[in-house]
Amino acid sequence: MTAIDERVLELDPEEARRVRQERFERIGRWVLPLAIMILAIWLWDRICVWNAIPQYILPRPGVVLWTLYNDAGLLFSSLLVTLRITFLSLALAVIGGVGLAVLFAQSKWVEMSFFPFAIVLQVTPIVAIFPLINIYVNDQTTKLLLCAWIVAFFPILSNTTLGLNSVDRNLRDMFKLNGATRWQQLRYLRLPAAMPYFLGGLKIAGGLSLIGAVVAEFVAGTTGQSSGLASRIIEAGYRLNAPRLFAALFLISLTGILIFLVLSLISHLILRRWHESALKQER
Amino acid sequence: MITEKVAQAPAPDVASTLLALRGVGKVFSNGVTALSDVDLTIREGDFLSLLGPSGCGKSTALRLIAGLSTPTSGVLDWRGGGALDRSNIGFVFQEPTLLPWASVFDNVWLPLRLKGISRAKAAPAVTEMLARVHLTGFEDAVPRELSGGMKMRVSIARAMVTKPRVLLMDEPFAALDEITRFKLNNDLLELWQDERFTVVFVTHSVFESVFLSNRVVVMAARPGRVFDELAIEASYPRDEAFRTSPDYAALCRQASDVLVQAINSTAGAHHDGH
Numbered sequence: 001m002t003a004i005d006e007r008v009l010e011l012d013p014e015e016a017r018r019v020r021q022e023r024f025e026r027i028g029r030w031v032l033p034l035a036i037m038i039l040a041i042w043l044w045d046r047i048c049v050w051n052a053i054p055q056y057i058l059p060r061p062g063v064v065l066w067t068l069y070n071d072a073g074l075l076f077s078s079l080l081v082t083l084r085i086t087f088l089s090l091a092l093a094v095i096g097g098v099g100l101a102v103l104f105a106q107s108k109w110v111e112m113s114f115f116p117f118a119i120v121l122q123v124t125p126i127v128a129i130f131p132l133i134n135i136y137v138n139d140q141t142t143k144l145l146l147c148a149w150i151v152a153f154f155p156i157l158s159n160t161t162l163g164l165n166s167v168d169r170n171l172r173d174m175f176k177l178n179g180a181t182r183w184q185q186l187r188y189l190r191l192p193a194a195m196p197y198f199l200g201g202l203k204i205a206g207g208l209s210l211i212g213a214v215v216a217e218f219v220a221g222t223t224g225q226s227s228g229l230a231s232r233i234i235e236a237g238y239r240l241n242a243p244r245l246f247a248a249l250f251l252i253s254l255t256g257i258l259i260f261l262v263l264s265l266i267s268h269l270i271l272r273r274w275h276e277s278a279l280k281q282e283r
Numbered sequence: 284m285i286t287e288k289v290a291q292a293p294a295p296d297v298a299s300t301l302l303a304l305r306g307v308g309k310v311f312s313n314g315v316t317a318l319s320d321v322d323l324t325i326r327e328g329d330f331l332s333l334l335g336p337s338g339c340g341k342s343t344a345l346r347l348i349a350g351l352s353t354p355t356s357g358v359l360d361w362r363g364g365g366a367l368d369r370s371n372i373g374f375v376f377q378e379p380t381l382l383p384w385a386s387v388f389d390n391v392w393l394p395l396r397l398k399g400i401s402r403a404k405a406a407p408a409v410t411e412m413l414a415r416v417h418l419t420g421f422e423d424a425v426p427r428e429l430s431g432g433m434k435m436r437v438s439i440a441r442a443m444v445t446k447p448r449v450l451l452m453d454e455p456f457a458a459l460d461e462i463t464r465f466k467l468n469n470d471l472l473e474l475w476q477d478e479r480f481t482v483v484f485v486t487h488s489v490f491e492s493v494f495l496s497n498r499v500v501v502m503a504a505r506p507g508r509v510f511d512e513l514a515i516e517a518s519y520p521r522d523e524a525f526r527t528s529p530d531y532a533a534l535c536r537q538a539s540d541v542l543v544q545a546i547n548s549t550a551g552a553h554h555d556g557h
Contacts, residue, residue, distance in 0.1 A: 170380040173351050177374050178394045178445075188393070192384050274383045274425050 059243040064250065067243040075232060075244075079251050082228040085141070085213040086255070089148030093205050096149065097156025098198065105164040105190060106182075115161075122154040126212065130219040144216040144228075151212030152205040159201030163194025196275050199267040206259040214252060299327045300362050301449070301481055302348065307357035309343055309507075317343040319506035321357070325449075330475060330482045332492035332499045334538065336546055340507020341485045345451050348483060349374050373442030373480075375452040379434035381426040381441075387413070388422040391440045398445075405444075412440040415474060432463035439471070443478075450475075452484045456491065468494055469522065476519055489542055493534045494526060501538070503545040510545040513538055 011019065041061050047053070048060045055063060068075065100118070104111035126147055137143045167190055175185050217230030229248050236245040271277060304323040310316050318340040325331055333341040346352040347359065349372055381390045389396075391412055395405040413419055416436040426434055435455060442450060456464045472495060475482055486492050492499045496515055503510040517530055525531050 168380065170376045170378060171382070174374065174376070174380055175397070176351065177349060177372065178397045180397045184397055188396070189382070192382065195384070274427055 056240040056242050059246060063243045064246040068247040068250065071244055071247065075229070075247060075251060078227060078229045078232045078248070079255070082210075082213055082217065082230070082252075083255065085144045085148055085216070085228065086210045086259075089145050089152055089212060090206060090209040092145065092149045093152035093156055093209060094202065097153045097201065097205070098160050100153075100157050101160035101164055101194075102186065102191075104161050105186070111161065118154060118157055121150055126151050126215055127219055130216065134220075140220065143220060144213060147216030147219075148209050148212030151215070152209035155204040155208065156198065156201040159197045159204075160194050163197030164190045166197070167193045196271055196277060199263075199270065203260065203263045203267065206263045207256055210252070210256050210259060301325050301327045301329075303360040303362065304344075304347075305358050305360060307344075307347065307354045307359065309340070309347065309352070310355045316506035318347075318354075319508050321507075321509050323500060323509060325481060325483060327448075328479050328481055329498055330472075330484065330496045332484045332486055332496040333502055334486055334489065334492045334499050334542060335502030335507075335510070336487065336504055336542075336549070338507070339502040339504040339545075341502050342453050343507065344502075345453050345483060345485050348372075348449075349451050371448045373445065373447035373450045375435075375438050375442045375450065375455045377454045377457060379426065379431075379438040381434060381437055383426050386423050386425055387418060387429070387437050390426070390437055391444050394441060394445050408444055409440075412444045415443070416440045416470065430463075431459055432467060435459065435467060436470075439474075443474070443480075446478075447480060449481045449483065452482065454485050454487065457487070464491070465523075465526070471495070472519070472521060489535055489539045493531065493538050494521060499538055501541045501545050504549045510548065511541050513541060 044058075045060050045062070048058055059067075100114075104115065129150065130143075130147060133143055133146055137146060171189060171193075172185070175189055180188070213228070214230045217228040218234065229252055232248045233245055236242070236248065302325040304321050304325075307318060307321040307323075308316070309318040321340075321344065323344075333344060335341050343352065347354055382393065385393070388409055391409045392402060392405050395408065396402075410419075410422075413422065416439055418433065418436050418440065421429065421433065426437070429437070438455070456467055459467065468491065471482075482495075484492070484495060493515055499513040499515060500509055501511045501513065502508065513534075515534055517525065517534065
């Protein structure tokens with residue numbers, strides 16, 4: 001290799017700056033929020049100490065962690081109850097949302113007739129509906145599932161409906177030219193085309209199903225019928241057991257974050273080869 | 284100018300007529316007359332270009348022929364072996380119009396798949412077609428990994444995999460750079476000469492229409508109509524030598540003149556209307 005070649009291979013200042021910038025952003029994306037969080041926890045701890053705040057008002061972070069360990073048996077069995085409702089309702093939301101969207105996609109008439117009812121269901125606060133459900137449904141699990149489902153299914157329904165209707169006009173013509181049946185058009189064109197929209201809806205629904213499950217437990221919990229995390233929180237609230245309250249809250253947040261991350265990963269794996277949204281993450 | 288038509292267009296050979304459009308018109312619901320009283324005879328084995336300014340209804344004509352749209356007036360008379368079903372028509376859109384989630388192989392397989400032919404059974408035809416458009420080795424790539432020209436090759440392979448008798452192309456190379464366009468022009472001609480299917484090719488490029496076709500039908504706008512027809516009597520195979528020959532230049536000038544007349548006729552009609 002000649003001297004000239006080597007000089008060409010060296011980065012000019014502008015490119016070098018860009019490489020440095022990219023490297024910093026890559027590291028910063030993880031380090032910055034982590035640093036802020038550690039700082040906030042440290043500050044929380046200090047505030048407790050400086051102001052001598054009693055444990056039943058604001059426990060120190062170490063105490064919360066200790067409670068998490070100490071009450072692990074109780075808290076995690078409650079977490080499992082909440083998780084069961086969350087995942088079951090998410091599964092039902094997927095089945096219900098996609099099923100209804102496919103039904104709507106079959107005919108503009110069906111969509112026009114029934115979509116408004118889905119919106120009514122969506123905009124009515126679940127807390128206000130629950131007393132009714134409480135009257136009509138006896139089984140505890142069914143009650144909670146129904147609640148969480150009502151909260152979670154709408155984003156899947158509305159996103160999938162949008163996706164099924166957003167197929168490229170030329171592609172639709174191409175299928176028509178090749179004599180595709182309704183079913184073939186759905187199977188090979190509309191469902192795959194709706195996939196990115198559906199996955200977007202799924203990410204929202206994942207968080208909502210957790211919220212739905214916890215809210216339902218809260219409402220049910222006031223009548224002492226639930227054993228999920230929400231009931232642990234209510235219980236702890238009555239007893240001024242702030243450390244356990246915080247521990248339960250921490251578990252709920254952690255669950256929500258994990259659900260979001262898992263669904264994001266699934267979405268990325270499915271779309272990474274062809275969809276713009278996933279391509280950007282790669283670069 | 285219309286007298287030119289008699290002198291240049293070869294007399295329609297009834298025996299080899301594939302499709303005759305007679306008095307075909309199309310009026311859209313918004314009142315726009317896209318096509319008015321079009322008479323056009325397409326013969327078996329023709330490479331026929333529809334050349335004209337935007338708004339002359341050339342794409343509408345293509346959609347009518349494809350059966351994607353029905354005429355308001357007039358008839359499309361399919362001859363030579365009775366009415367063609369849609370499997371006898373291949374269509375290439377202006378955009379590659381591929382399934383972005385499917386591999387190159389699966390995209391080309393699609394028309395056969397829709398006819399219920401399994402992947403294994405379709406494989407020989409798909410592989411052969413990909414070889415014909417010089418895409419061997421790209422079977423597993425997805426569209427976004429390909430260049431614009433390669434995507435268009437996939438689109439052509441997909442249209443041809445059913446061995447259609449008629450290939451309809453709607454400005455397929457308009458979005459490509461010139462070098463890629465020339466290469467695809469050559470490859471398309473090669474394919475056409477080997478298989479001898481009929482091509483109806485919509486374009487707004489004089490040079491492209493003259494290079495490819497044996498017949499150039501010039502259309503005018505408002506209302507969309509056939510203005511004139513030119514026979515391009517240069518022999519095939521046409522290659523890069525033809526592209527730089529004086530014959531080609533002369534034919535291009537001729538077609539260009541007719542196109543200018545067609546455009547001016549629209550301007551005149553516009554003034555008459557007031």
